[in-house]
Amino acid sequence: MSEGPSYSADKRLPVDAFCSVVSKIRQAKPTQIRGAMLKAVMRPGAKCWLCGQPAVMAEPVIPERAGGAVVIQNMVPVCAACRRERGARDALEWAEEKRRRLSVAQLQYRDEALAFASQHPVLKKYTRSMEVCREHLSQTRWTHARVPVVFALGSADVFVACAVPASAYSVALLLSARQAGGEVLTDGVMRLPVDTWESWAREWIEHHAVFNRVRVPGDAPGDPEWSKVYGGIAATRAAKAA
């Protein structure tokens, strides 16, 4: 028997559960979030994503100072030698310097991470934008600010909230969500109709928003669901790489 609220008969998302996730995310310190993610990535027997030797720690695929996001999709297990050699460089940059080629699996890791980087991140389904994103990254050298947005997608509605409370971004999000036919619920949380939300989100992506999907209830640092969900992602990746 599942605890917590369930989806109502008309498939509307449970607003209380979403608000509680948002508040956990807003209160979490970056180090807490990072800690939970690193733990999920560094499973026993994890192999280095670059050379396949036993990994000693997890690190970002796209380095943070290079615009990499603090999300699980940007974390990989790595061995000490590769970590030292690559330093804070993007793996692609590093490979080009070394006149090496990244494998298809390694490029896939990077593509996935790139979708969450702070410059022109794209929702995963819009993979056509990936080339544009990569080109942009290579030209701008990672200078844009990032607008963290969390959303929960139901079949009848979408909840959206800025992960940074009471910022200029959250005010702008509220105003634009209203224009897109959305309503403001509480504490900077907006509900949008599913049919207008995508075009609204695309517009925000153009303004350097990073959309992170959450499940409700659960799926926040400190919630037991957190490591389960992201542990699953890490396991899927490991199986793919093997």
Ligand SMILES: [Zn+2]
């Ligand atoms: Zn290695």
